[in-house]
Amino acid sequence: MNRIPHFLCAGLLAAAALSPVAALAQLGVGEGTGAAAATNAAPQHVAPTALATxxxxxxxxxxxADNNHGAAAGVPCASLGADWASCATGRLIFVNRGQQLITDGGWKLYLHSIRRLLRIDRPGFTLRHLTGDLYELTPQPGSLRLAPGERFELPFVGEYWYLRYSDLLPRPYVVVAGAQPAVLKYDDTDDETRYVESLPPDAQSNSPGNAPPVAAQAVSDRALPSVKRQRALDGTLDLHGVDLRLPDISPAQVESLRERAHTLGLDDAGTRVAGIVAPQRLPADIAVPGGYRLTIGPSGAFIEGYDAAGEYYGVQTLYSLVQEGGGRIPAMRIEDAPRFPHRGMHVDLARNFKHPATLRRLIDQMSAYKLNRLHLHLSDDEGWRIEIPGLPELTEIGGRRCHDLSETHCLLPQLGSGPDNRSGGGYLTRNDYIELVRYAADHFVEVIPEIDMPAHSRAAVVTMEARYRRLHAEGQEQEATEYRLLDPQDTSQLTTVQFYDRRSDLNPCVPGALNFASKVIREIASMHAQAQVPLHIWHFGGDEAKNILLGAGFQPLNGTDPGKGRVDLAAQDKPWARSPMCKALLQRGEIKSIDELPTRFAKQVSMQVAANGINTMAAWEDGLKGASGPQEFGTRNVMVSLWDTIFWGGADSARDWSAKGYQTVLALPDYLYFDFPYTLNPRERGYYWGSHATDEYKVFSFAPENLPQNAELFGDRDGNPFEVTGTGGAPRIEGIQGQAWGEVMRNDRLLEYMVYPRLLALAERAWHKADWELPFVAGVSYKLGATHHVDMVALERDWAGFATVLKQRELPKLERAGIGYRKPTFTLTGE
Incomplete structure (x- = not known):
C-alpha cells in the first residue's frame, strides 16, 4: 500500500480501547491477523534458550517501504517532529517460516534503522529508541500470534524517505531473559533484497549510470594515470619480465615493485629496468617531488627521478603500459610529475572494521596508480579501532559490539552488526598498525591517522567511562579521572547527526579530554617511530559537533509552518551547554560562547600534535571554522579536508579556506564520496545525501582546480541544474581524496565493490590535469544545459581512452590482484 488508509487509522483508534488480542481480531490487517489466528490456544511454557532458538x-x-510522501498522504509528519516535515510510511512484516506457533510472550526484538522511526501505527507494541540506529520493539501480552506460514504487518512512519534497499538494515535480533541474544536467521544477510519486500514507486530506476558508451580506442601508449607529456621513439619493448636495477630506492621498496610485477604475471628475470635519482637532469616542470623521466627502448627502460618516489613512479608507469602477463610496449620517452602533493584515499574503519589484508591490497593499488596518502578514520561513535597501550578498554570494549545495555563489556550493536559482531567488530593491534605503516611506506604511501574529536567520540567516551568505573571501584580516584571524557554533572539534551546523545561528544572542558588526546597522539606517534616512518600529518576530525534538532528544519511545538517538524526546542541544548565545567570557562572569561569550544579544543590539541614532532594537523572544515587562520594553531601547517558539495557552495569554501592559508584538500561528497551509489538503481547501495549517482565517469569528469566548471556537466544531488560563478582568486589546492565512509560497507567485500573502479578515476584526476579542464576565471558562470564552455569533444575523447585502458588493461590486473571491483557502468564497443 502507498499510505495508511483513513479507515485503518480510524480502526486503530477504535481498536485501542479493546484488549490487544481482540483489537487484532477486529482489525484483521495482513495475513494471519484475523479472528482465527487471534484465538488459537496459548502455547505451553518454553525454556528461555529454546524460545530464543x-x-x-x-x-x-x-x-x-510504501510511500515517501507521508505529509501529502495525510501523515502528520510535522507533528511527529520530522526534519522539514518529511516522512515516509512502511510496514514491518513478521513472518512465521517454521512449523510452530509464535506468540508475543517473553521476548523483545532489537532492530536497526538509519532513519529515525517516528511512530508505530498499531496498538500492542512499544517502540523505544536506544542509541544511534538501534531500537527496541516489545510486543505486549496478547498482541502477536503467528501460526506457521502466517504474516503480521506493523505499519510505521520513518523520517525522510526510502530510496535504496540499503536504507533498510539487516540482522534484527531477539532477546529472551536467561538466553543469549539471537539474530533472526532469515535476516542474517548483506543482501537487502532478501528481506526488503518493496520500495515506493519513486525509488524505482533502471538508470545504468552517467557514463556514455564509448568506442574502444588504440591505447597501447596510454598509461593510467595519464602522463604529463610523451614522445614516440622507434621500435617496441617486449616485456615479460623485469630485472630491476634501482640503487636509490630502499630494498623494501624495490621488493614492492617486484611483487607488483609478480601480480601482473611478469618474471623476475628479463628486461633490464634501471633508474637513478638525478633531479638536475630534469626540466623545471618535472623537477618536483615525484617527478621523473622514463625512456622505453627495444632493449629496456631507464628512469631519471627527481627523488626516490619519482624513480618508483617511473616503474609503475612502465607496469601500467603492459598487459597482465606481459607484452609489447611502444618505445617512447615520458616526462611526468604529479599534479597535486596530496593524492589520497580515506577509509572509515570505525563504523565497520576493515582487516589489515584488505588495507594492504588497497595500498598496493594506491601505489600502482600513484595515490600517496591513506587517511584512516580510526575512531567514531560506533567503534575504536587501534590499540593504545595503557588504555585497554578502548579496544576491549570499543572494538566490539554485543547486547550489553550498560555498555560495560562492549558497545551496543549498530549498523546491522548483530549482537555478536557478525559485521563491524575488530581493531588494529599496535603491531598491526606498525606493520601497516611500514608496508605503506614501502609503497610510497603515507598513513594519516584520524582520531575524531570532540564530536563522533562516543566509543572513546563510553570506554573511558567504563575505565573510570573500574578504577573508581578500586579506590584509584586520581587514575580514574585522568582520562575521563565527561563532565558527570552535564545534563545537556541533544541528538547528534546519527542519533546519539551527549555521550557522542567528549567534553573539551574536562581535564581528561586533553590528557586523553595527548596520550593517544603520543602512542600513535611512537608506533610510527617504531616503524621508522615518522608521522607527518595528524587528523583531528572535528566534524559535526551539533544538535540536529536545533537545525533549520525544526520549529517549536506551537509553530505553524507546515514544512518544518515540531519539537520541544526549549528542551534542546547545544553540546556542553549545561556542563558546569564549561560554564565555569564562560564565567572566567576564557570563552565568550559555547560555540567556541570545538575550535578552542582543536587549538589545544594542535599544541600536543606539534609537541610530538608532527608538522601538520588536519581537520574536517567544521573543526577549524572558528579560527581566523592557520596561524592560530600550534603546528607549522594546517590542512583542511573540505566536504561541502559544489551545489551547496563548495567553490566558495575552497576559495575562502585557501585564501586564509590552509592546505586545502578537496573531499567533496558529490564527486569523491565512494560510499554513495554508482547509479540511480535502488539496488546500488549507499548514502545519497550529496549525490544519487557517482560512477567512474563522474569522478573522471571532476575539475578540481576550477570547481565552477563542474556545474556545467552535472546537476545537483537530484540532477537539477544550478549555476556557479567564479569569484575572487583561484584557490590553491593541495590535493583531492576519495572517501569510503563505512556505514554501508559492512564487510571488506563491500568496501572493494564501492571503491573500485572509482579509485582509478580518482587517481587520474589527482595525478593528471586534462586538456578539457578550463582555468579558473573570476566572473565566468557555468550551468548544466545553459553554458557551453567545456570542450565536450575533448572530454569524450579523453574519456574514451581512459575507459579503454580501464576495461582492456587495468580490470584484468585488479582481478589478478584479487580485488572485488564493481563492473563498470559504461559499455565499450568495438573491442
Missing amino acids: LLSNNLALHVA
Whole structure:
C-alpha cells in the first residue's frame, strides 16, 4: 500500500480501547491477523534458550517501504517532529517460516534503522529508541500470534524517505531473559533484497549510470594515470619480465615493485629496468617531488627521478603500459610529475572494521596508480579501532559490539552488526598498525591517522567511562579521572547527526579530554617511530559537533509552518551547554560562547600534535571554522579536508579556506564520496545525501582546480541544474581524496565493490590535469544545459581512452590482484 488508509487509522483508534488480542481480531490487517489466528490456544511454557532458538530459526522480519510522501498522504509528519516535515510510511512484516506457533510472550526484538522511526501505527507494541540506529520493539501480552506460514504487518512512519534497499538494515535480533541474544536467521544477510519486500514507486530506476558508451580506442601508449607529456621513439619493448636495477630506492621498496610485477604475471628475470635519482637532469616542470623521466627502448627502460618516489613512479608507469602477463610496449620517452602533493584515499574503519589484508591490497593499488596518502578514520561513535597501550578498554570494549545495555563489556550493536559482531567488530593491534605503516611506506604511501574529536567520540567516551568505573571501584580516584571524557554533572539534551546523545561528544572542558588526546597522539606517534616512518600529518576530525534538532528544519511545538517538524526546542541544548565545567570557562572569561569550544579544543590539541614532532594537523572544515587562520594553531601547517558539495557552495569554501592559508584538500561528497551509489538503481547501495549517482565517469569528469566548471556537466544531488560563478582568486589546492565512509560497507567485500573502479578515476584526476579542464576565471558562470564552455569533444575523447585502458588493461590486473571491483557502468564497443 502507498499510505495508511483513513479507515485503518480510524480502526486503530477504535481498536485501542479493546484488549490487544481482540483489537487484532477486529482489525484483521495482513495475513494471519484475523479472528482465527487471534484465538488459537496459548502455547505451553518454553525454556528461555529454546524460545530464543525457536524465534531465531523461524521468525523472519520483512520490510516494505510504501510511500515517501507521508505529509501529502495525510501523515502528520510535522507533528511527529520530522526534519522539514518529511516522512515516509512502511510496514514491518513478521513472518512465521517454521512449523510452530509464535506468540508475543517473553521476548523483545532489537532492530536497526538509519532513519529515525517516528511512530508505530498499531496498538500492542512499544517502540523505544536506544542509541544511534538501534531500537527496541516489545510486543505486549496478547498482541502477536503467528501460526506457521502466517504474516503480521506493523505499519510505521520513518523520517525522510526510502530510496535504496540499503536504507533498510539487516540482522534484527531477539532477546529472551536467561538466553543469549539471537539474530533472526532469515535476516542474517548483506543482501537487502532478501528481506526488503518493496520500495515506493519513486525509488524505482533502471538508470545504468552517467557514463556514455564509448568506442574502444588504440591505447597501447596510454598509461593510467595519464602522463604529463610523451614522445614516440622507434621500435617496441617486449616485456615479460623485469630485472630491476634501482640503487636509490630502499630494498623494501624495490621488493614492492617486484611483487607488483609478480601480480601482473611478469618474471623476475628479463628486461633490464634501471633508474637513478638525478633531479638536475630534469626540466623545471618535472623537477618536483615525484617527478621523473622514463625512456622505453627495444632493449629496456631507464628512469631519471627527481627523488626516490619519482624513480618508483617511473616503474609503475612502465607496469601500467603492459598487459597482465606481459607484452609489447611502444618505445617512447615520458616526462611526468604529479599534479597535486596530496593524492589520497580515506577509509572509515570505525563504523565497520576493515582487516589489515584488505588495507594492504588497497595500498598496493594506491601505489600502482600513484595515490600517496591513506587517511584512516580510526575512531567514531560506533567503534575504536587501534590499540593504545595503557588504555585497554578502548579496544576491549570499543572494538566490539554485543547486547550489553550498560555498555560495560562492549558497545551496543549498530549498523546491522548483530549482537555478536557478525559485521563491524575488530581493531588494529599496535603491531598491526606498525606493520601497516611500514608496508605503506614501502609503497610510497603515507598513513594519516584520524582520531575524531570532540564530536563522533562516543566509543572513546563510553570506554573511558567504563575505565573510570573500574578504577573508581578500586579506590584509584586520581587514575580514574585522568582520562575521563565527561563532565558527570552535564545534563545537556541533544541528538547528534546519527542519533546519539551527549555521550557522542567528549567534553573539551574536562581535564581528561586533553590528557586523553595527548596520550593517544603520543602512542600513535611512537608506533610510527617504531616503524621508522615518522608521522607527518595528524587528523583531528572535528566534524559535526551539533544538535540536529536545533537545525533549520525544526520549529517549536506551537509553530505553524507546515514544512518544518515540531519539537520541544526549549528542551534542546547545544553540546556542553549545561556542563558546569564549561560554564565555569564562560564565567572566567576564557570563552565568550559555547560555540567556541570545538575550535578552542582543536587549538589545544594542535599544541600536543606539534609537541610530538608532527608538522601538520588536519581537520574536517567544521573543526577549524572558528579560527581566523592557520596561524592560530600550534603546528607549522594546517590542512583542511573540505566536504561541502559544489551545489551547496563548495567553490566558495575552497576559495575562502585557501585564501586564509590552509592546505586545502578537496573531499567533496558529490564527486569523491565512494560510499554513495554508482547509479540511480535502488539496488546500488549507499548514502545519497550529496549525490544519487557517482560512477567512474563522474569522478573522471571532476575539475578540481576550477570547481565552477563542474556545474556545467552535472546537476545537483537530484540532477537539477544550478549555476556557479567564479569569484575572487583561484584557490590553491593541495590535493583531492576519495572517501569510503563505512556505514554501508559492512564487510571488506563491500568496501572493494564501492571503491573500485572509482579509485582509478580518482587517481587520474589527482595525478593528471586534462586538456578539457578550463582555468579558473573570476566572473565566468557555468550551468548544466545553459553554458557551453567545456570542450565536450575533448572530454569524450579523453574519456574514451581512459575507459579503454580501464576495461582492456587495468580490470584484468585488479582481478589478478584479487580485488572485488564493481563492473563498470559504461559499455565499450568495438573491442
